[in-house]
Amino acid sequence: xxxxxxxxxxxxxMFDLALNYGEGPISLTSIAERQAVSVNYLExxxxxxxxxxxxxxxxxxxxxxxxxxxxxxxxVGAILTTLEGPLAPTDCVVIDDADEICDHxxxxxxxxxxxxxxxSITSVVNSINxxxxxxxxxxxxxxxxxxxxxxxx
Amino acid sequence: xxxxxxxxxxxxxMFDLALNYGEGPISLTSIAERQAVSVNYLExxxxxxxxxxxxxxxxxxxxxxxxxxxxxxxxVGAILTTLEGPLAPTDCVVIDDADEICDHxxxxxxxxxxxxxxxSITSVVNSINxxxxxxxxxxxxxxxxxxxxxxxx
DNA sequence: TGATTTCTTAGTAAATAACTAGGGATTAAA
DNA sequence: TTTAATCCCTAGTTATTTACTAAGAAATCA
Numbered sequence: 001x002x003x004x005x006x007x008x009x010x011x012x013x014m015f016d017l018a019l020n021y022g023e024g025p026i027s028l029t030s031i032a033e034r035q036a037v038s039v040n041y042l043e044x045x046x047x048x049x050x051x052x053x054x055x056x057x058x059x060x061x062x063x064x065x066x067x068x069x070x071x072x073x074x075x076v077g078a079i080l081t082t083l084e085g086p087l088a089p090t091d092c093v094v095i096d097d098a099d100e101i102c103d104h105x106x107x108x109x110x111x112x113x114x115x116x117x118x119x120s121i122t123s124v125v126n127s128i129n130x131x132x133x134x135x136x137x138x139x140x141x142x143x144x145x146x147x148x149x150x151x152x153x
Numbered sequence: 154x155x156x157x158x159x160x161x162x163x164x165x166x167m168f169d170l171a172l173n174y175g176e177g178p179i180s181l182t183s184i185a186e187r188q189a190v191s192v193n194y195l196e197x198x199x200x201x202x203x204x205x206x207x208x209x210x211x212x213x214x215x216x217x218x219x220x221x222x223x224x225x226x227x228x229v230g231a232i233l234t235t236l237e238g239p240l241a242p243t244d245c246v247v248i249d250d251a252d253e254i255c256d257h258x259x260x261x262x263x264x265x266x267x268x269x270x271x272x273s274i275t276s277v278v279n280s281i282n283x284x285x286x287x288x289x290x291x292x293x294x295x296x297x298x299x300x301x302x303x304x305x306x
Numbered sequence: 307t308g309a310t311t312t313c314t315t316a317g318t319a320a321a322t323a324a325c326t327a328g329g330g331a332t333t334a335a336a
Numbered sequence: 337t338t339t340a341a342t343c344c345c346t347a348g349t350t351a352t353t354t355a356c357t358a359a360g361a362a363a364t365c366a
Contacts, residue, residue, distance in 0.1 A: 107293045214365040
């Protein structure tokens with residue numbers, strides 16, 4: 001039940017872009033430096049985010065990435081599901097192909113539990129957007145807590 | 154963010170024991186047959202459940218396993234965390250060792266999100282116990298839905 | 307005594323995660 | 337117009353984790 005580095009690095013990168021929203025393209029090199037991860041790997045994470053229209057890119061020298069829309073329009077849920085797939089504890093709550101392993105016409109006592117878990121996770125991540133994170137960050141900066149993001153990858 | 158087979162098989166096995174609560178020891182062979190998994194593997198899952206005092210065993214011929222306490226006293230959360238470890242999206246919300254990767258004296262904008270996810274999952278799984286599942290199962294059996302547990306592993 | 311069962315540990319194969327590497331395309335600036 | 341900086345894409349590699357399989361010892365009932 002752990003998030004992979006894809007989701008974690010990707011969320012941090014998106015938060016980085018949110019902090020710099022409105023300031024033109026931010027290069028992956030600079031994000032990678034701040035987060036101590038490789039540019040090559042970050043490229044692989046930003047690619048699906050671009051295809052999902054969460055960021056847009058500017059190519060060439062002095063190019064980079066920026067949020068495609070305002071921070072408050074991008075939820076943590078959109079970011080994480082783009083990078084990790086559905087935040088569901090099992091495939092059976094997500095796959096709705098009739099011919100799958102599980103016959104969905106039947107009632108399953110364990111599936112209802114997994115559905116509740118899925119709903120609760122979805123509810124949390126969809127209720128938080130990048131603007132919330134930015135506000136949270138700036139608030140805690142002001143209240144003398146010097147660093148408001150830990151060095152955890 | 155998926156549960157592994159450990160949690161899924163283990164929960165189904167515990168539900169099986171709950172359905173047969175009060176009827177003496179149930180052999181792993183019979184559980185393994187009903188769920189179409191190997192006895193050897195189930196043994197590895199039931200072992201931690203026994204050490205966590207969720208089931209007790211009777212050794213020898215005609216032996217088997219039974220719930221250690223009443224079904225309503227065993228939560229889905231207790232079962233899943235025994236088999237999967239804490240249902241947390243990251244290690245940083247669970248490890249409280251001061252010398253870990255992450256300096257916990259600092260405020261982290263991503264960590265607070267992971268904590269909220271953790272809390273919401275924990276809240277769901279701790280609110281459901283085996284008796285709930287049994288009641289749910291029997292209710293749906295009565296209402297003409299023949300099979301109330303799907304063959305999903 | 308023999309069959310059945312729990313209990314334990316070691317090993318293994320497959321899948322997934324987490325990158326690394328490299329090269330092409332684009333563009334700003336020198 | 338060249339060069340450096342950047343995005344973009346794909347293939348390959350390594351490490352870790354998952355999901356078992358295997359086998360044998362210990363206990364107990366018939």
